[in-house]
């Protein structure tokens with residue numbers, strides 16, 4: 375079972391069959407606190423030191439932050455450049471500006487192995503381009519909301535080989551995270567026919583890695 379996106383102790387993580395993979399990057403909310411060039415240099419150093427480190431979450435936000443759009447774009451692009459040069463998968467953050475996020479990543483799509491559109495809940499008009507960019511869409515807790523009719527419609531339209539699931543939580547409570555993940559997966563499976571095997575294969579495709587050994591819990 376894969377949890378494509380969550381946080382713990384300030385880190386951005388993906389876990390696949392109990393094996394955690396880390397992602398490193400500066401979120402757009404912090405765009406005015408950091409300098410793009412220095413952030414990119416630090417990111418490069420971190421990636422060069424760890425061949426399994428991914429990039430994220432990075433992106434653009436027009437909903438939850440007042441950080442100046444130009445500063446967000448500069449920071450986003452600088453980090454995309456590094457991800458492209460070092461060929462690492464990228465976890466994307468977008469809020470009320472997914473069209474702009476897609477536009478920004480387009481020039482890097484040939485070099486970045488894959489993108490995770492985390493928390494994506496926009497209308498389905500962008501899906502063809504997302505898949506053309508080798509993008510995966512991770513389904514989140516919103517799918518558990520019986521009133522989220524439009525979101526469930528979007529989930530239903532996702533091709534089986536493009537779906538991941540996520541909790542996007544930030545807690546040290548592993549048990550509650552696992553329970554949330556199981557619920558999100560069950561609902562997503564009911565809507566799409568996704569199997570655990572396919573989910574893990576999608577995670578491996580996103581990471582560009584072989585599937586780690588399945589860990590059985592006795």
Ligand SMILES: [Zn+2]
Nearest residue numbers: 379381431542
């Ligand atoms: Zn997150």
